[in-house]
Every structure is written in structure tokens, then in C-alpha cells.
Amino acid sequence: MKLRRALHNFIVAALLPLFFSSPLLAQTERLDTLFAELAASDESAAPRIEREIWSEWSKSGSPAMDLLLQRGRDAMAEGDTDAAIEHLTALTDHAPDFAEGWNALATAYFQAGEFGPSVQDIARTLTLNPRHFGALSGLGMIFEELGDDARALEAYKAALALHPHLAGAQEAVKRLEAQATGQEL
Numbered sequence: 001m002k003l004r005r006a007l008h009n010f011i012v013a014a015l016l017p018l019f020f021s022s023p024l025l026a027q028t029e030r031l032d033t034l035f036a037e038l039a040a041s042d043e044s045a046a047p048r049i050e051r052e053i054w055s056e057w058s059k060s061g062s063p064a065m066d067l068l069l070q071r072g073r074d075a076m077a078e079g080d081t082d083a084a085i086e087h088l089t090a091l092t093d094h095a096p097d098f099a100e101g102w103n104a105l106a107t108a109y110f111q112a113g114e115f116g117p118s119v120q121d122i123a124r125t126l127t128l129n130p131r132h133f134g135a136l137s138g139l140g141m142i143f144e145e146l147g148d149d150a151r152a153l154e155a156y157k158a159a160l161a162l163h164p165h166l167a168g169a170q171e172a173v174k175r176l177e178a179q180a181t182g183q184e185l
Contacts, residue, residue: 031056035131038163046165057100057129065095072104076111084108092121099128103135115142133163140172149176 031053038049060066068091075084088105095101106121119142125135140155153176156169163169 031131035162038165041165043165046163050163050166054134057103057132060091060095060098060101062095065091065098065101068094069101069104072108076104076108081108081112085112092124097128099125099132102128103132103138106135106138110138110142115146118142131162133159133166133169136162137166137169137172140169144172144176149179152176153180 034049034053034056038046038053041049058066058069060069068087072084072087072091075081075087085105085108088101088108091098091101092105102121103125106118106125109115109118109121119139122135122139122142125132129135136155136159140152140159143149143152143155153173156172156176159166159169160173
């Protein structure tokens with residue numbers, strides 16, 4: 001029985017890439033195009049491109065996982081961080097390679113004031129999706145909240161390297177650089 005189960009698991013593991021590689025490859029190509037457009041865009045086109053990137057990031061490949069993501073986001077929008085964390089934890093348990101699930105969970109923990117778990121989930125997000133400017137910006141906000149302005153500035157600049165028009169990060173960099181160099185009155 002153990003041998004049969006091991007063989008079954010081996011076959012499933014071997015076949016999974018065949019079923020999932022095409023959509024993932026298409027998503028990567030689409031994201032490559034969107035990031036190139038974002039880098040070349042002006043401030044008026046950037047919000048549209050950013051929405052398209054977020055839309056691509058939000059596609060898990062599973063309607064059930066997409067529903068958990070939406071339920072978690074809806075709970076956050078309603079201010080119910082406990083429910084959001086519950087939905088998003090279920091999502092990351094069932095889809096551990098879905099970067100946006102980890103990012104949403106990090107956001108829920110941030111909203112709950114739990115910075116440690118938020119940073120851990122941001123790290124997981126960035127491991128799965130190194131171009132996640134939202135996660136980098138969130139990391140900057142956490143460092144800023146903790147009073148680590150140097151690391152916050154570094155995180156915001158990394159986000160801007162990916163998304164040059166990311167409004168919150170632009171203001172944060174200006175503010176933190178002004179604080180670091182001092183301002184004349």
C-alpha cells in the first residue's frame with residue numbers, strides 16, 4: 001500500500017507541471033509585458049497598468065482559491081481582520097505557492113498590528129514574486145512604523161525601482177530623505 005501511494009504521488013508530481021505550466025508561463029509573459037509598459041509609462045498611464053498587474057497577480061489558477069482571496073480582501077475592507085486572517089491562512093495552506101495569498105495575509109496581519117507575522121509573509125511573497133512592489137512598499141511601512149527609517153527607505157526605493165510611479169512610496173522616499181539630510185527652515 002505504501003509503495004502504491006508513493007508511486008501515485010510520484011506520478012501526480014510529474015504530471016502537475018504539464019497541467020499548470022502553460023497558464024503560469026502565459027501569466028509570466030503577460031507580466032513581463034506589463035512591467036515593461038510600467039517602466040516606460042508616464043504618471044497618467046501607470047495606474048491602469050498597475051491595476052492590470054494586480055489583476056494578474058490575483059489569479060491563482062483555482063476558482064476556490066480566488067474565492068478565498070476575495071473573501072479575505074472583503075473582510076479586510078470591512079475591518080474584520082480576524083476573518084481576513086482566517087480566510088487568507090486557509091488560502092496559503094491550500095495554495096502555498098500563490099504569492100498574492102501571502103501578500104494579502106501580510107496585509108491583514110499589518111492591519112491587525114502584528115508586524116512579525118506580516119514581515120514573515122512579506123518575505124514569503126517576495127521569495128515567490130520578487131517583483132511584488134506592493135509587498136516591498138508594505139515592508140517599508142512596517143520599518144517606518146518600527147522607527148527603522150534607513151531600512152524603510154531601502155524598501156521604498158526597491159519598490160520604486162519596479163514601479164517608478166508608486167505614489168505612496170514616492171512620498172515616503174521624499175519624506176525620509178528629507179529627514180535624513182535635514183531641512184532648512
